[in-house]
Amino acid sequence: MKLLNPNKPDYSFLDEKSRNLMLKTIEYFENRGKSKLLDDDHNKVWYSEFLEFQKKEKAFSILMTPKGYGESDSRWDSTRIMEFNNLLGFYGLAYWYTWQVSMLGLSPIWISKNETLKKRTAKLLEDGEIFAFGLSEKEHGADLIGSDMMLTKNPDGSYTANGDKFYIGNGNKAAIVSTFGKLKTDRREEFVFFAVDSRHKNYNLVQNIVTSQNYVAEFQVKDYPITEEDILSVGREAWDTSLSTIAFCKVNLGWGSIGICEHAFYESITHASKRRLFNQYVTEFTQVKQLFMDAYCRLIAMKHFAYRANDYMRTASDKDKRYLLFNPMVKMKVTTQGQDVVGHLWDIIAAKGLNKDQYFEMAIRDIQMLPKLEGTVHVNMVLVLRFMKNFFFDKDISLPKIPMSREAKDDTYLFNQGATTKGFDKIKFHDYEEVYKEFANLPNVKTFIEQTKSFKDFLEFAYPDNSQREDIDFMLTIGEMFTLVAYGMLVLENAKLDKEDMDVVNLIFDVFVRDFTKYASIVYSKASVHETQQKHLLGIFKKSTPNKEKFDKVYNDYILSLAGVYEMKA
Numbered sequence: 001m002k003l004l005n006p007n008k009p010d011y012s013f014l015d016e017k018s019r020n021l022m023l024k025t026i027e028y029f030e031n032r033g034k035s036k037l038l039d040d041d042h043n044k045v046w047y048s049e050f051l052e053f054q055k056k057e058k059a060f061s062i063l064m065t066p067k068g069y070g071e072s073d074s075r076w077d078s079t080r081i082m083e084f085n086n087l088l089g090f091y092g093l094a095y096w097y098t099w100q101v102s103m104l105g106l107s108p109i110w111i112s113k114n115e116t117l118k119k120r121t122a123k124l125l126e127d128g129e130i131f132a133f134g135l136s137e138k139e140h141g142a143d144l145i146g147s148d149m150m151l152t153k154n155p156d157g158s159y160t161a162n163g164d165k166f167y168i169g170n171g172n173k174a175a176i177v178s179t180f181g182k183l184k185t186d187r188r189e190e191f192v193f194f195a196v197d198s199r200h201k202n203y204n205l206v207q208n209i210v211t212s213q214n215y216v217a218e219f220q221v222k223d224y225p226i227t228e229e230d231i232l233s234v235g236r237e238a239w240d241t242s243l244s245t246i247a248f249c250k251v252n253l254g255w256g257s258i259g260i261c262e263h264a265f266y267e268s269i270t271h272a273s274k275r276r277l278f279n280q281y282v283t284e285f286t287q288v289k290q291l292f293m294d295a296y297c298r299l300i301a302m303k304h305f306a307y308r309a310n311d312y313m314r315t316a317s318d319k320d321k322r323y324l325l326f327n328p329m330v331k332m333k334v335t336t337q338g339q340d341v342v343g344h345l346w347d348i349i350a351a352k353g354l355n356k357d358q359y360f361e362m363a364i365r366d367i368q369m370l371p372k373l374e375g376t377v378h379v380n381m382v383l384v385l386r387f388m389k390n391f392f393f394d395k396d397i398s399l400p401k402i403p404m405s406r407e408a409k410d411d412t413y414l415f416n417q418g419a420t421t422k423g424f425d426k427i428k429f430h431d432y433e434e435v436y437k438e439f440a441n442l443p444n445v446k447t448f449i450e451q452t453k454s455f456k457d458f459l460e461f462a463y464p465d466n467s468q469r470e471d472i473d474f475m476l477t478i479g480e481m482f483t484l485v486a487y488g489m490l491v492l493e494n495a496k497l498d499k500e501d502m503d504v505v506n507l508i509f510d511v512f513v514r515d516f517t518k519y520a521s522i523v524y525s526k527a528s529v530h531e532t533q534q535k536h537l538l539g540i541f542k543k544s545t546p547n548k549e550k551f552d553k554v555y556n557d558y559i560l561s562l563a564g565v566y567e568m569k570a
Contacts, residue, residue: 001300001303001304001495001498001500001506003262003265003266003299003562004086004087004090004259004262005565005566006026006029006030006090006566006568007565007566008262009022009023009026009336011023011083012084013079013406014079014080014408015408016085017062017073017280018062018077018080018408019144021057021059021062021063021080021084022066022080022083022084022087024057024086024544025053025057025088026087028050029091030457030568030569031566031569032049033568033569033570034357034359034569034570035569035570036522037091037092037359037568038065038356038357038358038359038361038362040213041092041094041212041213041362042356044211044213045213045449045520046213046215046222047094047095047098047213048074050095050098051098051128051130054128055127055128055177056128057154058125058126058128059084060099060102060125060128060130062074063077063081063084063120063124063130064076064081064102064103064106064125064311064414065081065122065125065126066110066410066415067410067412069118069119069121070122070125070126073397073408074122074410074466075408075409075411076110076410076411076412076414076415077408077409077410077411077541078166078248078310078313078314078407078411078414079310079314079406079407079408080308080408081103081252081312082251082252082255082306084099085099085100085252085255085256085259086255086256086258086259086262088195088256088259089255089256089257089258089259090259090260090262090263091259091263092362092366092495093256093260093362093366093369093370094126094212094213096252096256096259097169097214098130098169098170099252100169100249100252100253100256100507101131101132101133101168101169102130102131102132102170102174102501103131103175103252104131104132104133104135104178104245104247104249105131105132105133105170105176105177105178106131106178107126107133107177107178107193107241107244107245107249107415108123108133108178108193108232108233108241108245109176109232110415111232111241111244111245111301111415111416112193112232112233112241112527113232113233114229114231115233115383116229117176117195117229117230117232121176124175124176129174129175129176130173130174130175131174131175131176131177131178132168132169132170132171132174132176132177132178132198132217132382133168133169133177133178133245134149134165134168134171134177134178134179134180134219135165135168135180135242136165136166136167136168136326137149137163137165137166138164138166138218141167142348144191144239144242146179147163147180147181147182147191147220148163148164149161149162149163149164149165149179149180149181149182150162150163150181150182150184150439151181151182151183151184151192151194151226152183152184153183153184153185153186157228158225158226158227158228159183159194159225159226159227159230159231160223160225160226161179161194161196161221161223161224161225161226162221162222162223162224163181163218163219163220163221163508164206164218164220164221164232165177165179165217165218165219166209166218166223167209167216167537168217168218168219169214169215169216169217170215170216170217171198171205171216171218171219172198172208172214172217173198173218174197174198174217174281175198175199176195176196176197176319176331177195177196177197177198177219178193178194178195178232179193179194179195179196179221180192180242181194181240182521183234188372189240190234190238191234191235191236191238192231192232192233192235192238192239193231193232193233193234193238193242194226194231194232194337194541195230195232196221196224196226196230198219200224202221202222202223202224202225203219203220203221203224203297204219204220204221204222204496205217206218206219206220208521210333218460223367227468228232228380231518232484236419237240239418239420240418240419243497244414244415244417244418246294247324247327247417248313248327248414248417249330249332249378250327250328250330250331251306251309251310251313251327251330253310253330253331253332253334253335253371253373254302254306254330254333254334254335254338254370255306255330256370257302257334257337257338257367257370258299258302258303258334258338259336260342260349260363260366260367261295261299261338261341261342261363261367262299263301263359263363263568264341264342264345264359264360264363264367264567265295265296265341265345265562266358266566266567267349267358267360267567268292268295268345268348268360269283269292269559269560269562269563270467270562270563270564270565270567271349271352272288272292272348272349272563272566273560273563274563278553282348283560283563288348289551289555291347291348292345292348292555292559293507293551293554293555293559294340294342294344294511294559295340295341295344296559297338297504297507297510297511298337298341298344298434298508298511299337299341300500300504300508301337301339301412301487301491301508301511301512302334302338302341304488304490304491304495304498304500305329305330305333305490305491305492305494306325306330306332306334307489307494307498308490308491308493308494308497309323309326309327309329309330311328311402311403311404311405312326312402312563313327313411313414314405314409314411315402315403315405315419316413316414317413318418320399320400321423321427322399322427322429322430324362324387324427325384325387325391325427325429325486326486326490328380328384329380329384329483329486331370331380332380332381333385333483333487334520335367335370335371336371338367338370339367339368339371340366341362342364342431343358343465346360359568367552368410374399376448381476381479381480381483382472382475382479384479384482384483385475385478385479385482386424386425387424387427387429388459388478388479388482389425389429390425390427390429390532391429391432391485392456392459392460392481393459393460394428395428395429395430395431395432396428396429396430397430397431399428399429399430401430432452432485432489433449435492435493436448436449436452436488436489436492437449438492438496439492439502439505442502442505442506442509443506443507443545443547444506444507444509444510444513444544444545445492445505445506445511447509447511447513447542447543447544448488448509448512448513448516449541450487450539450542451513451516451517451540454536454539454540455482455485455516455520455536455538457482457536457539458533458537458539458540461536462530462532462533464478464533467527467528468526468529471526471528474523474528477519477522477523478523480519481516481519481520481540484512484515484516484519487512488509488512491505491508492505501554503550503553503554504554506547506550507550507551507554509544510544510545510546511544513542513543513544514544516540516542517540517541519540520537520540520541521541523537524538553570
């Protein structure tokens with residue numbers, strides 16, 4: 001697995017049109033240069049130039065128009081979507097953000113049965129417009145049940161919308177804001193999604209609630225006229241639409257994090273390799289080597305997991321919904337690992353990371369945001385915990401082995417997921433133990449297997465009691481241990497498909513072994529933990545297996561070799 005290198009980008013697996021779009025995007029940012037990039041960030045300049053670029057190149061139209069609604073080759077292709085995510089994160093989270101919230105806004109439209117609005121949306125995309133997702137509210141956040149946005153049906157069959165929304169990215173310029181609320185009729189209230197235009201006179205843009213290049217809006221609609229052509233979905237369909245949208249859009253956050261980490265890594269290794277302190281280069285310090293190694297291993301694992309999770313999402317069906325575990329993990333686990341990566345790098349370059357002429361100064365701030373978007377880490381962890389029992393104790397060995405899915409195709413199932421909050425107890429997983437056995441010859445994978453066995457025993461023979469399960473902090477740490485097992489499984493699967501160097505894989509699991517021990521020690525120290533639980537937790541306390549020769553080989557061949565490889569043009 002390689003880091004993105006804009007000087008030598010490899011998009012050979014993409015079709016020509018997609019490949020050219022990626023290359024033009026790199027060219028756009030590199031021609032603008034780092035000084036302009038940073039100045040616009042510091043001065044909070046609305047990214048109109050970037051939006052003009054995407055309009056000219058039809059970037060959003062190419063990438064976010066499903067088959068049948070645009071050009072003859074239009075498709076919703078998750079592979080090229082994640083590559084574009086990676087690119088925008090690499091150059092700046094603000095550019096990624098306007099793309100992400102456009103995708104959120106578009107998804108309820110593509111999920112809907114409103115063909116008239118779909119055709120209009122395709123034309124708006126072709127014209128270079130952006131979109132927004134009107135879900136959250138000031139008083140209720142993303143609590144859908146508490147939504148105060150109200151759509152009232154009038155005697156003539158038309159509707160009137162009244163209410164306000166908060167935290168709405170692109171809310172200042174969106175051609176369509178897919179808005180969630182409640183439909184009030186004579187007999188009852190139902191959930192509803194409907195479309196509004198930010199340019200309409202009954203749409204009141206109250207304020208930008210953030211201080212950044214982004215516009216994250218508070219807006220109000222007052223007596224806003226809505227017709228049947230503006231209705232996207234009603235009742236259970238509207239509820240499912242909101243959750244289905246988030247289910248596949250949240251993976252973008254992991255890829256945004258990966259892009260940030262890659263750019264930050266280049267700056268850090270190049271700076272450290274040139275810096276001499278106490279008569280030696282910083283990259284020769286023992287503690288710096290370990291920090292770079294941990295940062296690199298975490299970053300490579302992030303990419304392996306996110307690529308593999310994409311395979312499960314692209315091949316999903318009503319009979320195979322394993323992606324509903326892995327997608328929240330791309331949002332939750334990959335983004336928190338990104339925080340660790342930037343944290344390790346910051347420990348190395350220290351004060352340099354705060355310099356106003358460094359991309360790293362943006363990375364420090366932006367990497368913290370991603371775990372907080374599209375549901376906090378805690379919310380996604382609670383979701384992930386619902387899969388733990390079946391993952392460990394009710395495996396389905398008949399499930400197909402998922403191939404690498406990089407082909408150009410329309411991922412139509414994403415718009416036909418159905419009820420994404422029902423039937424979690426019926427979702428089964430393949431045998432994680434079989435995946436790990438293939439790599440048991442690697443010392444740190446072998447140790448990780450032993451830790452996983454102890455954790456499974458803990459769940460089987462000393463499962464948290466009622467009071468412990470009510471302790472959210474307690475269960476979140478249990479969730480971290482479960483997540484680590486599922487995370488490692490997909491890392492190994494993709495490492496095999498990608499033909500990763502096994503020395504790198506072994507060092508990735510050096511990190512995972514230490515993480516597993518850390519989480520176990522947190523649970524062990526809880527006052528409520530009893531003796532039987534302590535016994536099983538002690539089985540997770542393991543040391544990774546060092547190998548200086550292979551450590552040095554990976555450090556020199558994969559990390560030091562990145563020094564000076566890429567630096568953004570001034």
